[in-house]
Amino acid sequence: MLNKETGLRASARERSDEIVVTTMSAASIWGRLSGHDLDFASIGSAMGHAADFALGLALARPDKKVMVLNGDGSMLMSLGTLVTIVASGAENLLLFLLENDTYEITGNLPLPAAGRVSFPGLAEAAGFRRVFDFHRQEDLERALPGILSGRGIAFVNLRLERGREPVPVRAPDQAISYLSRPLHAAAGLLRAHLAEEGGVGPPH
């Protein structure tokens, strides 16, 4: 089993200019590890909709890669998104799934059919061609450069130890920078950063 913090630390180390969308139990840890302008927390947003939000970013910006750090409970809430991603024809979305078999932030309530669902199997069946399944830190670290630099969408399953992450919240006194502003301001800031890099048109 992987440890969430060390697994994400390795991912943060390898990340360069990708857009990164986090949610639920990954949001606070990533915020402490990263602090990049192109980080976005899907917190105060819609449950189960981080991956499809990331897909929208990927379709808007085919010149950039988009990583989303989704939870297994979040994935189950919108499982059809695996098919939507494949159908979209996007080539630049990297879907990391943090699998710990529980709804961690609500007290580790077990997922339906916990331990009996193969998320990599679901991704393969949906049409993902690059599917990875990691149990060990050294395997993840060895593969990450190729995953990030490779062509096409990828599904990256991280089998994690059970965690104890509290509910992440947006608040003005949040120590984690990307959680210290309201969702609309965070979305506006990401849009502005993307506009600085080019590719964003004038307001509609």
Place this chain on the structure above:
Amino acid sequence: MAAILKDGEEQVLKAESIVAELKRLGVTHAVGLGDTALGRVCELLSADPELKWVPVCREGEAFAVAAGLTVGGKHPVVMIQSTGFLESGDALRGTLVNMKLPVLVLISYRGYAGARRARGAAAETDWTDTAAVFLEPTLAAWGLPFLTLGGDEELARIGEALELARQRSAPAALLLLGGCV
């Protein structure tokens, strides 16, 4: 879905007209799930190299994908049936509303003609489509203003609804009262 009557005249809404108007308004993507009313529009968009059609598996996804597209600098619309809209409450709230994104939501109004007849008779019957009964109260409850579109002569409503969304920095809806031909 049959064409609707307005002042005794049949209104016709052409799919080609909708697509042309969306392009004229600078829309870049249509995200959604088609039904019998929107089917022809979806067919046209699927083959259109300019205005991209992004199909989803469940309507809630359309709001999240449209939010990502907007933050990424594109100009999408959401295109779904009223039943799917009723399914999408938290997705709408958590994305377009909370992010204050002015996205137009085109909703085909399933059961509109039957519900209108029922209202005229001051009573719903066992045969009234509840998808139509619940739509407008739900739009009101979720704070989404709307305009309606019956036929080609009202195509300007698309731009008006888009302008409504822009003015409030939030989504607005346009209800398609009949099917597109």
